[in-house]
Amino acid sequence: MADQVLRCDGLRKQFGDRTAVDGVGFSIAAGETYGLLGPNGAGKTTTISMICGLLASDAGEVEVAGHRLADDPLAVKASIGYVPQEVALYEDLSARENLDFFGRLYRLRGSALRDRVDHALEMVGLDTRADDRVGSFSGGMKRRLNIAAGLLHQPALLVLDEPTAGVDPQSRNAILQSVADLGRQGMAILYTTHYMEEAERLCDRIGIIDEGRAVAEGTRAELVDLLGETDHVHFSASGRLDALADDYRTIAGVEQAQAVDGSVDLLLHGARRLLPSLFEHAEDLGVTVQSVDIDEPTLETVFLHLTGKALRD
Numbered sequence: 001m002a003d004q005v006l007r008c009d010g011l012r013k014q015f016g017d018r019t020a021v022d023g024v025g026f027s028i029a030a031g032e033t034y035g036l037l038g039p040n041g042a043g044k045t046t047t048i049s050m051i052c053g054l055l056a057s058d059a060g061e062v063e064v065a066g067h068r069l070a071d072d073p074l075a076v077k078a079s080i081g082y083v084p085q086e087v088a089l090y091e092d093l094s095a096r097e098n099l100d101f102f103g104r105l106y107r108l109r110g111s112a113l114r115d116r117v118d119h120a121l122e123m124v125g126l127d128t129r130a131d132d133r134v135g136s137f138s139g140g141m142k143r144r145l146n147i148a149a150g151l152l153h154q155p156a157l158l159v160l161d162e163p164t165a166g167v168d169p170q171s172r173n174a175i176l177q178s179v180a181d182l183g184r185q186g187m188a189i190l191y192t193t194h195y196m197e198e199a200e201r202l203c204d205r206i207g208i209i210d211e212g213r214a215v216a217e218g219t220r221a222e223l224v225d226l227l228g229e230t231d232h233v234h235f236s237a238s239g240r241l242d243a244l245a246d247d248y249r250t251i252a253g254v255e256q257a258q259a260v261d262g263s264v265d266l267l268l269h270g271a272r273r274l275l276p277s278l279f280e281h282a283e284d285l286g287v288t289v290q291s292v293d294i295d296e297p298t299l300e301t302v303f304l305h306l307t308g309k310a311l312r313d
Helices: 044-051 073-078 095-105 110-123 139-151 169-184 196-202 220-225 241-248 271-284 299-307
Strands: 004-015 018-029 033-037 059-064 080-083 157-161 188-192 205-210 213-218 231-238 254-259 263-268 288-295
Touching: 004 044, 004 188, 018 033, 018 044, 018 059, 018 188, 018 205, 033 044, 033 169, 033 196, 044 059, 044 157, 044 188, 059 073, 073 080, 080 139, 095 110, 095 139, 110 139, 110 169, 139 157, 139 169, 169 188, 169 196, 188 196, 196 299, 205 220, 205 299, 213 220, 213 299, 220 299, 231 241, 231 271, 241 254, 241 263, 241 271, 263 271, 271 288
Parallel strands: 018 213, 033 188, 033 205, 080 157, 157 188
Antiparallel strands: 004 018, 004 059, 205 213, 231 263, 231 288, 254 263
């Protein structure tokens, strides 16, 4: 794909007798947020370190913004904004002074540096605290400033390694909003998290790794479909419910439909895809639908099924 910003393939890393990463590969397009999920020790941070050129791989290829890591490591690193798990800031300096320092490392000077610093601070919602000492910031504010430092050089790929770990709910929401905004602006984002709801909210595609190997990849819907489980839909309604249940059983994808006490209960595949058709059938039979409840397999269910572990294990 012409709009691929990151392409990695066959990444492998061995530490002594232990294989930390074994053949992991994926791609990320411009404007796409890719979630890399796995239990503790699955190989996520090792994979990220190899992509960013911080750790040499034993095998595999990495290409970022058209540059191969093996051929031009400096160009690859210049195309990446890396935000590590640990906050990397100077607490005795102000937010602006921190960003000025990091901007100079990227060889930014004069008005270009000032503009980038102002934009980065505004992007993470810290423009009103620009001149305050970082040591006075909350943990969440420090993490937001850490993200700003990764944005200064306008990277093609932003790598966020658990950016909301240990922050308060308000800062967490601000970080998630900033990440969503960056994706809408066309930035490619590689995102790891221990919070499944963040992956549900932010990620266009998700890769799941376990014990160093990629075990599944796809959109949320595609991953849920891997389970082959049915969705449960409950219609609260009035009218010819027995006839509606009979009618629903003729629809492809509906496994069961039963009218019970002012409602119709269904077991089916692809509930959200079939909802328009379900409503049309109800309208054709003169049935009035008061409410609809959908219970479908979650991403957490998929993760447990594939790895046998919870995301935070």
